[in-house]
Amino acid sequence: MPPVIRLLAKRLGTSLIVLVGVSMLIFTIARVIPGDPARIALGPSASPEQVQALRDRLHLDESLPVQYGYFLRDLSRGDLGVSLYTNRPVTTDIAQFLPATLELIVVAGLMMILIGLPLGVIAARYRGSWADHAVRVFTLLGVSAPSFVWAVILMLIFAFYLPLFPIAGRIADSYAIPSVTGFLMVDTLLAGNLRAFANAAWHIVLPAFALALSGIGQAARLTRSNMVETYDRPFIEMAQSYGFPERRIANRYAFRPSLIPSLTIIGLDFAAMLGNAFLVEAVFAWPGLSRYGVAVILRKDLNAIVGTVLIISAMFLIVNIVVDLLIAFINPRIRYSQRAS
Amino acid sequence: MRRSLFILLRNPLSLTGVILITLVVVSAVFADFIAPFPEHAGAVVDFANFNKAPEWPYLFGTDLVGRDLFSRILYAYRISLVLGIVVLAIAVPIGVTIGLVAGYLGGWTEYVLMRITDVFLSIPPLVLAMSMMGLLEPTLTNGMLAVTAMWWPWYTRLVYNLTRAEKEEGYVLAAEVIGASKPHIIFREILPNCVPSIVTKMTLDLGFVILIASSLSFLGLGVQPPTPDLGSMVADGAKYLPDSWWLTVFPGLAILVAVFGFNLLGDALRDILGVDQ
Amino acid sequence: ALAPAFAETVLRLDEVAVGELDPGKASDYADSILMFNIYDTLVIPVQGGPGYAPHLAESWEADGSDFVFKLRSDVKFHSGNPLTAEDVVFSFDRMKALGQGLSYLFKNVDAAEAVDGQTVRFKLSQPYSPFIASLVRLPIVDKKLVMENLGEGEGEMKDWGQAFLSGNAASTGAYKVVSHNPQEETVMAKNPDYFLGVPDAAPDTVRLRYGLEAATVRTLIAQGEHDISSQWLPPEVLKSLAADGAQILKESGGGAFYIKMNTTKPPLDDVNCRMALSKAYDYAAGVKMVAVTDDVAQGSASTGAIPVGMFGSNPASETLSRDLEAAKQYLADCKYAPEDFNLEISWIGEVPLEERYALLMQANFAELGIKSEIKKLPWALFTEQVTKPENTPNISQVFVNAVTGDPDTLLYAMYHSTAAGTWQSPEYLDDEAVDAALDKGRTETSDEGREAAYSALNDRLMEIAPSIYAYDRQSLFAASNRFKAPALSDPDKAFGLDGFGFTFRLMEMTGE
């Protein structure tokens, strides 16, 4: 499928340009944040010589473009520098904290798709009915409170008052699961420990749902409005005039073309989760990237800030490319067209 | 006008939205008269009445230094609304102009402007705002700046897409044929046709700005005490769950009510203005 | 599975993020807990009394300003390497070279040298009476192991093993590190070969978790999923837990809550202004804010600059109290008028309790007609800002305690003019009388002499009011009833050093 390959190549190229832009922006921001990173890192008792030594090591006294040059040089070797906060390579830190965050986001993303899309389909099919209104209220509520408010409310109800779910952590202490992928739900399965898997799944339900709620709302609302629009297209009237079953029309004929515009936004929502995960993780003591992210920003840990933002943005761009490919897969017009729009 | 009323009244949810927003706006504007303890919006400590569950005269209970939560929530609405309006007042003109120019002119201008927009879009909003807040002192003004910085690209994107569609419309061709100037075509011909979508998005966004501002203050980057702020109230109160539940639940509900109301209103506006998508 | 009687016992506790495992960098409470259990020091505080007892050192002798220590010969590191004088010298050199954490305690020590395999000599540049006490902050590192694991860096010692020691221990302690994640938790297990032996009743495994939310801890303890809270729980949460039947553990390690005034910037460069503020502050309300029950609180009324029980402190009965009239008089003598004030009251974002004190002050000072604004600062930024007097807020709040248990480590770093510009000394105090008293305190060797020196210091500090002495601090911990910790519940078994009560080998697991 050459058009798809071309699309992929073009998107990768654009993403790379954007990523360079992101790195410049965040690099600059990180460096103009007030405060001397070396002083913060070394603490109050370090001598001025020690602070200066660290500044030299970080090239802090060079001009910004020169610093950026050093950064690029290191980056080309896959080196994001050492975190001043944990004294470990930023890549190591991110590799350690990212899987937990990703696991949370993936589960939330699945919830968003598996709950949000069907709700949207139902609302569109029965538009104007009580089911439509009910879905609307539910989805609007979902998007009307930040995920941390939902996190707190869900926690209060389902962990404090009705202790149905655990209130913190990824898995009970009693399970020792060797870390292979960092994704606990995968690692437990790799270890063949089904009870541990169930336990991990049980831990992830509340945080993921809190994180997913606004995405569910967005996805459902979008699917509904796109589908309502699709319902006005001639091919739906044609399907109806041929008496295709309503359910089939909803689930296939109207849904699939509607999914195409929805997917782009769902991709963006997915990306928004990367940010919101920061808040949910804080509430559920989820050992992900968030605490690290907040801590490094507060401590002006240059390398870690740039590294974290860069990784998150790269993931965002990857998600968007995946979404584009998915759209290309669903939309034959892109798959077969000679021009990549 | 009659049509608008018909659409509003036909849908009980839209009506609910109008009512909720009216309530929120009224409480924000008339907080001085409605709040039972207006002075509690500031630095007041009353250790005789601290951490009290809801009871008369403290409708929503009191916080840890004895201030009436209900009064503070009313004043917090005021801040949230001002913040939302100011952020949009700055972000929308910037985003809209860039979107219009990129969409209409095309070519290199479009490529450069849209890639810059992509850069801002591909940093998750919260992360971007956090970095910005790290850069600036955590004051209300800077909070607004940070939120603005993350907000404009969304308008650019919206208006850019609209413009590209509008550009194909016959009236743009007609204006070009007549010889109208580019600024005229962009701002007088195309822009008015984007206004309904922009206004609708603004209504929805007023809610979201409140959300984002709350999220920022949840992370400790927003409005500073003693100024009441819904997000920080939720964040600070969360430490005292489940015992002092009112500290979190009422500010949380307050956010919910306002944003829910703006969403309903935005939906209604979308119907009335006939905006698609 | 094993029968319950033989089941492994686990103790779970939490602290604020982040746990620092490197002995050269460890400084805060969480780090102290790690150090006191994983590493050993030459001396340790005496349980249930003042003074220091031999530990890795069998004995020592003072020789003018030199100290010579004889090491025990039966101590082995976790690696199996025997403890030698070389290790002690290495640990000291490393601490000095890194210059971080608590290394400032050893400013007056010029060098350490191995006299022979089991003898170490410390050379001090001047007489320094708190030196022995400082040694509880010099964890002894396994030199051989570290040298085998040097990371990248310049010079002979490369990175001094920083990369290695940030995730691993090279130590002799009663507990070994099983896993360490500075954000999440450190898991420790009993060291069966500990040179003093570890009692069976002590927990087999200890999980120290970092950065749990107060609400989480509160529920985990209630649900039997957690054992000891951090000392940073807000009083309301402690109250709820106590009401649920949790035991409340306490530790008073000679610390206090200080409200510090920047003496270099107007208007607080005028002593009368400072006096006015310290008279206007509502001490009673401040103490009430941290009350958990009628007789247990996170603090007790302060009597002056030095916490009750230390050299130079005033009697417990002479508590400070608010005097608005006096405050007004001082204000009248102040060269600035109230309307010139716009005080920046900062509080540390990580310690939400301080927000309430900021509000209390704002309200208190407003009664004098003084305007103020509240500013939240993250800890890292605060420590950086105080390095320059012009960036330092007018008012900052800090909890300070004597890191070695000696008043010198509490007061010198706060008030000596040479120590200005750290988080402990945002006053930038420069007062000859204070400096003299502090210097005397650390060179005097007799208890009487020190008492006199610090008493004078206390009086002078009350006179020039660089700080508001808000309350004497007492750390409270809510805990499950699955264990006993005599060092944290029985005053006769307590240590005079903050954090030492968390010596796990002295705890007893009692089952559910």
Next chain:
Amino acid sequence: MTHLLSLRNVSKVFSLGTREVRAVDDVSLDVEEGECLAIVGESGSGKSTIANMILGIYPPSMGSISWRGDILPERRELRHRRAIQLVQQNPLSSLNPRRSVGASLRLALDVHGIGDRPHRRDRVGRLLEEVGLPADFISRSPAALSGGQRQRVAIARALACESDLVVLDEPTSALDVLVQARVLKLLAELRQKRNLTYVFITHDLSVVRNIADRVAVFEKGRLLELSPTEIIFADPQHPYTRRLIGAVPVVTGEEVALRDRLMENENAGA
């Protein structure tokens, strides 16, 4: 003698990614002052592309366009913009839905500084009357007009510039027959009255028969034949032209006869 407008070897190539589309292929034709030249052809034959080049929306890829003997530059001067006007196919989109009829008409006056300010409003009113609409339509929004009325407004806008040449791109194909008839009538009258020149683009040959002086037949971007209307319909040279005429749905017997005659020729020719 100079032509009003002439196209010399004009081509237009669009590039779509890697592919190129030759929308107009080496076309030369002249438009004489006062005539109505029809351009017919099937969808995609390049009719609108020609129109857009005449209007200066985009320049030709090759060849040149001249106005009264002068070659038109890529960036048109205002006077050229004023001289050549356009009426589009879709009356729904050719008027800005967010501006009143009056505002749309005034734009032309304002841009070209026609008439002094205070009198422009009256001028707009007169224009409306000229196209058979009441003057109080000035404040109406396009949404409140029928298709035929909108098309009249679009015509009025073209007239506002007092231009010499009006390009009409399928001006009636979206209208009902009755409305179409009236609009065509109006166009014919205006041409008379104002001595306008039309380039009339359409695919409807029965309209062409009744309004055009000359007809240019296009296929796939190429000009197949260009003859006076009478001749085209009496004796189309090109089989494609015959096919076009043969496909026109007709309503009277005479028409059927004409069609059948042409089709016979076609079959004979083949």
Next chain:
Amino acid sequence: MTATTLRIADLRLGFRTWAGMAEVLHGISLHIDKGERVALVGESGSGKSVTARIILGLLQQLRSARISGTLEFEGTDLDRLPDAERHRLRGTKMSMIFQDPTSSLNPVYRIGTQFHEVLKRAEPGITEAESRAKAVARLADVAIPDPERALESYSFQLSGGMNQRVMIAMALANEPSLLIADEPGTALDVTVQAQTLKLMRDLVEEHHTSVLFISHNLGVVREFADRVYVIYKGRIVEQATAEGLFADPRHPYTRALLSAVPRITGGGIPEIEDVSEDYFQPLVVHEGCGEPGEARP
């Protein structure tokens, strides 16, 4: 006597809108005999498409629509039929062709898939292979050169003319007794339109399918239909055989309509009013063209 495939009597339709009730059909009656091709002509908005949608039962689902009148299909009153029965008629006994063939085919499914779906309406158990064979035959009927390839394609990969043929093949695939064609092919070029109309005409003749042919183009109607109803603003104003109508238009509206069509033979553009009081004159029925069961003039 020939059987009547469809009979509509006194059909009325109104929509509830924000401005109150909007009456769209004011009691129209029409019928189509078996194998007959009947045209409904009128200007835009006169109510042609809504009539078609009511026949298929599509408008009935709309809550804002108010419908009254009688609908009889092959002798049964459709309103008495249970919903499921009525639904079963669609795509089997009745089918429809739309104006714009390309946008009437689903852009994300292959033609073959959609064809299969259509065939399943009549024969629910039909396998992929069977339906494929059948579809190929049907597409061959409408002169599609490479039916196999067409089935593998998406609608946007085929030309408008091809799509139109596919639509015709689909519409006739289940041998319906009634085909409704709503302005078929007006979105296409004249030459293509002429070809497909001829093709369609041949096919329905062969299958004796009744056709309701909706158009605003009198020329097309003349070539296709046996009988014509002229509709003006929701009222039938004239009904006649095609020949009769074009030879002798009697209603003022019909006359205006006819004279407004530009002639390919020339003759200029006549002076015509778009709206006139005369257009509201009562129904004119040509001899022998009355509704069954009504007194014929």
